[in-house]
Amino acid sequence: MTAAPSAESFEEARRRHLIQATIETLGDVGFRAASLSEIARRAKVSTGLFAHYFGDKDGLLEATLRFMAGSLTRATAEGLRAAGTRRERLFAVSDAALSDEQFESRTSAVWLAFWGQLTHSERYKRVQRIYQRRMTANLRHGLKGMVAADCVPAYAAMIAAMIDGLWLRSHIGDGAVGSDGSSARALVRSFIDGLLAGAAADDAAEPVRPLPVSRPEAPPEPLHVVSPVTGADIARLVPARDTEIRRGVQDAKRGFAEWAGTHPAERAAILRRCAEALRRDGAALTRGESLETGRPLRNTGGPDLARAIALVERAAGLAAGLAPSRIEVAGGRECRTLHRPAGLVAAHIPWSRGLLDLCRSAAWLAQGNAVIACVDGQVGETAARLLGLFREAGLPEGALVLLPGDAQTLRRLEAQADLLGREAMRLVDGTADPETSLWATRPKSTALVLPGADPERTAARLLDTTGAWRASDFLSETIVHVHEAARADLAKTLAAQAARLRAGDPFDPATDLGPLLSERHRAFVLDLIAADCTSGARLLTGGRALTQRDGALACLSPTVLDGCAETSALVRTSTFAPVVTLVPFADTDALVARLRRGPAEGGVALFAGEADRPHAVAERLDRRLVVVNDDGVGALPCAAGEAPVHTAPRHILAPRG
Structure with missing residues (x-):
């Protein structure tokens, strides 16, 4: 009873071996010279074995062609499964057909040999027709909803013809198309972009419009994302440039047209389903985020996840409140209020709090806007999985667009005239060249410690990274101003208290602080600590690298520096590290005046012992969120990073009825 599966496995392995020998022979000697005896010699078998498995030479060659077409079909299916949008489905078809493997010399020679025999063999034609029909069907499926229905067949045929034509041109050797697949893939992508851009033009324009195809850009160097937990590569991505940003804007405009036209009650229902999906699958998402960033799971899967769910639920409530309203006014008239979305909103999703910041954009979605998010590659996988959950919950394609990014991507995205709602961002020197690494952050949080503050309680809250007033749960992203x-x-x-904190494996429930992103990141932070100590700061604890048994974790001991200045490197620079900087001051009024001149987005924690003094200071700070004597109990009704409103109320006054 157990012999059949193993025998079948042996048979399949033998067939594959004979087909591989056929591919090798065709690639080396060509179609005419590829005799059964030559193939048998290379396969180290007798020629009689071919008759057993394939009948004759034609059967062998047909099986070989089916094998190659099947490999292409499987590669296409894998790309389609990974595609998140209809545009990406189109790219998946062309990228598979023009993959580097299809330009390998032996594979190319075999395909050319078979194509040369198509006019002489109905069997080969049949296999090729099946493959072409599959390609065209996949292209048509991707084009549906992107172009007019009557254009779908023609556009699919055009893309398929360009794929095959570029592949053939690449073998002429005239330099018009590169000998590898990268230039051909870029040309087809640019052609697809042009078709979609032309289809998106105003329907009232001339019936024949020029195709807006631009010369494809040379792609930037791919970014290799390494897990700070395991030290292994977890992703490889190419940061978006002008071409990808234009695609993102086009997709967001299409998504906005559908999403903005969705009734607020339906938007609220979709966002509630998004919150439920996040509650259901959030544990897996947060484990992935901890793997990508090294942040402790007790943070990503605890307060971060709870806050992310609350943000999406709050957005659902906001959407429901934007339903058209009607009130009666004097003179037998009524006033109807409609809330129109503002348009496309740009968002920046840094690696330091990817899941939470992406859920913050739900407030913009609630208002009917489309969001284009520049996502740091370090949390790219988490962001993509979250978008997948939201799409399954009913969020239309294009309502939320993700662009994998670096610093250049963020700059180019912010320069787009079609976008609004740019947040106050600053690019700072990080562990890598800021031109190629997205090292951008919101303004740091601020803590003010006034005379009379309880030192035990204040220290505990300053070291607790879950405060809602914080811009980030990294200790370095809060500037602590302490009165003399x-x-x-x-x-x-x-x-x-800092010396008692434990740094290490983010998946260990006892871990308070996770590792830094890399050895380079840690070395960068240690250099800044040394520079500030040289400038007069005093190291109270920490400031050293921690040795891990497996060597994968770049941990830094919890660090406290006293006597820092507002111009100190660690105060000015976002390092995303377990470092607390104490900046002493003597004049509260002068400090408040300086803080008022800064951005209003960041949260402030105010610690004091007097009952009335801190409230007076809080009112003068003029920040969006000020927490007085934070005790860490209960959820706040708002958060420091809450999204601003982007809607345009429209009031209509008319006779009742």
Whole structure:
């Protein structure tokens, strides 16, 4: 009973071996010289074996052609499964047909040999027709909804013809098309972009419009995303440039047309389903985010996930509240209020809090806007999985567009005239060249420690990274201004509590602080610590690399520096590290005046002992969120990074009825 599967496996392996020998022979000696004896010699078998498996030579060659076509079909199917949009489905078809493997010399020679025999063999024609029908069907499926229905067959035929034509041209050797697949893939992508852009033009324009095809850009170097937990590559991505940004804007415009026309009640229902999907699958998402970023799972899967779900649920409530309203006014008239979405909103999703920041964009979606998010590659996989959940919950394609990015991507995206809602961002020097690494952040959070503040409670809250007033759960992303009268006690207590924190494996429930992104990241932070100490700051605890047994984790001991200045490197630079910087001050009024001149987006925590003094200071700070004597109990009704409103209310006054 157990012999059949193994015998069948042997048979399949033998068939594959004979077909591979046929491909090798065809590639080396050509179609005419590829005799059964030559193939048998290379396969080290007798010629009689071919009759057993394939009947005759024609049967062998047909099986070989089916094998090659099947490999292409499987590669296409794999690309289609990974595609998140209809445009990406079109790219998946062309990329598979023009993959580097299809330009390998032996594979190319075999395809050319078979194509040369098509007019002489009905069997080969049949196999080729089946493959071409599959390609055309996949292209038509991707084009549906992107172009007018009557254009779908013609556009699919045009794309298929260009794929085959470029492949053939690449073998002429005239330099018009490169000898590898990269230039051919870029040309087909540019052609597809042109077809879709032409289809998106105004229907009232001339019936014959020029095809807006631009010369494809040379792709930038791919970014290799490495897990700070395992040290292994977890992703390879190419950061978006002008071509990809234009595609993103086009897709977002299409998505906006559908999403903005969705009734607010339906938008609310979709967002509620998004929140439910996040509640259902959030544990897997947050484990992935911890693997990508090294942030402790107790943070990503705890307060971050809870806050992300709350943001999406709050967005659903916002959408429901934007339904058209009607009130009666004097004179037998009524006023109807409609909320029109503003358009396309740009968002930046840094690696330091990817899942939470992406869910923050739900507020813009609730208002009917489309969001184009520049996503740091370090959290690219998490962002893509979250988008997949939202799409399954009913979010239309194009309502949320993700662009894998680096610093150049962010700059180019912010320069787009069609976008609004650019947040206050700053690009800062990081662990790599800021031209190729997305090292951008929101303004740091601020903590003010006034005279009379309880040192134990204040230190505990400053080291608790889950505060809603924080821009990030990295200790370095909060600037702690401490009054001279409270400085000594706080510094001593803070150093003692920080020394008890545990840095290490982010999946260990006992871990308080995860690793830095890489050894290079850690070396960068250690250099800044040394520079600030040379400039007069005093190292109270930490400031050293921690050795891990497996060598994969680049951990840094929890660090506290006292006596920093507002111009200190660690204060000015976002390092995303377990480093607390204490900046002493003596004049509260002067400090408040300086803080008022800064951006209003960042949250502020205010610690003091007096009952009335901190409230007066809080009112003068004029920040979006100020938390006085944060005790860490209960959820706040708002958060420091809450999205601003982008809608345009429209009021219509008319007779009742």
